[in-house]
Amino acid sequence: DAGVIQSPRHEVTEMGQEVTLRCKPISGHDYLFWYRQTMMRGLELLIYFNNNVPIDDSGMPEDRFSAKMPNASFSTLKIQPSEPRDSAVYFCASTTNTEAFFGQGTRLTVV
Amino acid sequence: SQKIEQNSEALNIQEGKTATLTCNYTNYSPAYLQWYRQDPGRGPVFLLLIRENEKEKRKERLKVTFDTTLKQSLFHITASQPADSATYLCALPAYSGAGSYQLTFGKGTKLSVIP
Numbered sequence: 001d002a003g004v005i006q007s008p009r010h011e012v013t014e015m016g017q018e019v020t021l022r023c024k025p026i027s028g029h030d031y032l033f034w035y036r037q038t039m040m041r042g043l044e045l046l047i048y049f050n051n052n053v054p055i056d057d058s059g060m061p062e063d064r065f066s067a068k069m070p071n072a073s074f075s076t077l078k079i080q081p082s083e084p085r086d087s088a089v090y091f092c093a094s095t096t097n098t099e100a101f102f103g104q105g106t107r108l109t110v111v
Numbered sequence: 112s113q114k115i116e117q118n119s120e121a122l123n124i125q126e127g128k129t130a131t132l133t134c135n136y137t138n139y140s141p142a143y144l145q146w147y148r149q150d151p152g153r154g155p156v157f158l159l160l161i162r163e164n165e166k167e168k169r170k171e172r173l174k175v176t177f178d179t180t181l182k183q184s185l186f187h188i189t190a191s192q193p194a195d196s197a198t199y200l201c202a203l204p205a206y207s208g209a210g211s212y213q214l215t216f217g218k219g220t221k222l223s224v225i226p
Contacts, residue, residue, distance in 0.1 A: 042216060043218075087137075
């Protein structure tokens, strides 16, 4: 397996634009997590899914953030409208038990 | 909610010495604790998991201890090498009990091994 695949690797966008981040989890993993990492706050859990169903989205900072998992092999995290404070590295991770497998991340810069 | 603290943001040690990193947590009793390694520009990579009924676990040059009374884990790298330079993250399940798979991470300790 190629591991967790995220796209794009880098995204630069203007304030107010919509941003969509994509994730393909490892096949067979039934949990999928979206994290955000910044120097100030470290790695924060935004939302996670179990069997494609959102279980806990309490970490999603605002209504501007939304996430979907239409099937077992694909998830998106959308920010609309984006703001400069959303600049961070966004990670997707998947697991079937305790050990989490992370993607390479998407570095988002909102100018 | 739980709080996780890793003792220092950065640690510099000489090659060949033992590096010791600390992870402290408060407010609950996790069923297990994990350590991850993160290199610049990459996602965290799982290293070790230790369960609440285990005092110590080893993997090659790595050793992890778990003291549930002190609410502390120590992570040791023996005979450290420059290739061990990275940020090391402590992670715990967000809630007590079985079946909690979402992880809360510490901010990490950046280890630099000097040749």
